[in-house]
Amino acid sequence: MAKASATVFFCRECGYESTKWLGQCPACHQWNTMTEAPKAASGGTPSRMARSTGRLGMQAPVRLDEIGEGEETRQKTGFEELDVVLGGGIVPASLILVGGDPGIGKSTILLQLCRNISEAGRSVLYVSGEESLKQIRMRAARLGTFGANIRFLSETGLDRISELLTEEKPEVVVIDSVQTMYQEEVSGAPGSITQVREATMTLLRIAKNFGITIFIVGHVTKEGTVAGPRMLEHIVDTVLYFEGDRNASYRIIRSAKNRFGSTNEVGVFEMTGKGLQEVKNPSAFLLEGRPEGAPGSIVTCTMEGSRPLLLELQALVCKTSFGMPRRTSAGIDYNRVNLLMAVLEKRMMLHVNDCDAYMNVAGGMRVNEPALDLAIIMALVSSYKDRPLPDDTLVIGEVGLAGEVRAVRMAERRVAEAVRMGFTRCILPAGNLPAARSVSASGEGGAVKLIGVRTAAEAIACL
Ligand code: TYD
Ligand code: MG
Secondary structure: OOOOOOEEEEEOOOOOEEOOOOOEOOOOOOEOOEEEEEOOOOOOOHHHHHHHOOOOOOOOOOOHHHOOOHHHOOEOOOOHHHHHHHOOOEOOOOEEEEEEOOOOOHHHHHHHHHHHHHHOOOOEEEEEOOOOHHHHHHHHHHHOOOOOOEEEEEOOEHHHHHHHHHHHOOOEEEEEOHHHOEOOOOOOOOOOHHHHHHHHHHHHHHHHHHOOEEEEEEEOOOOOOOOOHHHHOOOOOEEEEEEOOOOOOEEEEEEEEEOOOOOOOEEEEEEEOOEEEEOOOHHHHHHOOOOOOOOOEEEEEEEEOOEEEEEEEEEEEEEOOOOOOOEEEEOOOHHHHHHHHHHHHHHOOOOOOOEEEEEEEHHHOOOOOHHHHHHHHHHHHHHHHOOOOOOOEEEOOEEOOOOEEEOOOOHHHHHHHHHHOOOOEEEEEHHHHHHHHHHHHHOOOOOOEEEEEOEHHHHHOOO
16 A cells, blocks of 8 residues: 655645645646645544544534524624625624735724624634734724723634633634644644644634634735635635735725625725724725826726725826836736827827836725726826816726727716716716716716717817
């Protein structure tokens, strides 16, 4: 009989397991992500799971009508923005992964969430493997007062934590972060793929068997020295990702997976001196400080999930002083900008080939949607010709290689948002006119003039 090898190879990105090393992961097609790790004691088989969670009772199979109905009542987080992302609140006994870059605000929002939940009379345990109790206290001091329902623990031993959870059964638990958790009987250092995976499996068992809602924090790392949260996505119920520019104060929480709600909903927050605060009107927030009558500045509307967000695109186009034109773009795909400049050169006879071009999304947002094409083109031409577009005009539309303007999805929502924000003119694809007309007729914020265009050249004529 062949001797079983003592190590296996895992993909750091998605957790794909293989007995031999591979250059490219067959599951997620990433290169150089396979790492060798000692084989788990028995790879998450029932015997091992039973040991790690101790005295869990076995459940007998039941019929559907034997399952109580009231279990789906959702708990509010105290943040409307977060409730929306979660699909209406927290489903009890769910396992929720909160991922994001270090320092983005994961610990902060979870601490605030714990505070809100504990104030609603629920017992909460906040376990930190990264910070000492003193450090937690310092952070908490910035966020307000904490009542008696919330308790803190600084601990990395998961065996001790699971014992505590099964004894005390708090309603909500935060594990910050899964990469610091350690189990004696699992091989590998904290943060290794086996440790992180086993820790998540253990927490899943506890959540389901004892009806405890567990939030786990997972840092996203590019270097891959610790296992990424992406490989945990299939274990947990819900995955929330924290995004945002560290230099900008806004933060976006997006659900990448949700067993109990739709994905791609976003919540917008702002990092303040007193923790994270909800941004109820993100469009106003993103348009703040917009220059008036400035050439190269165009307002457009992007969809984040089902939510429209107005934002300002800025372009600066000037004759290049050296042979090689310089092009940069922040917040938008650089290649898309280059492609649209080629469309300008070829289809509209605008000689931008020997121009430097700089594009920027104001506020540090990152967007990648074809519906912004026309706004990118308008910003470029507006700067090139030094002619501004009136401040109350919104531009949406996808541009094809022939310079034609194509219809975008959810045009009526975008126009409605523009109306709400007081815009009075909207340049949009002619194909979207019928849908948009229904909005402009019934819009609350007054009438909006719709200018339907078929080609990018028609839109540029509005400058
Ligand atoms: P943190 O929640 O520790 O990030 P993570 O857990 O994702 O690593 O966020 C830390 C950052 O947030 C740090 O740069 C300080 C800043 N911060 C504020 O600006 N205001 C606050 O009230 C708090 C608590 C933190
Ligand atoms: Mg943290």
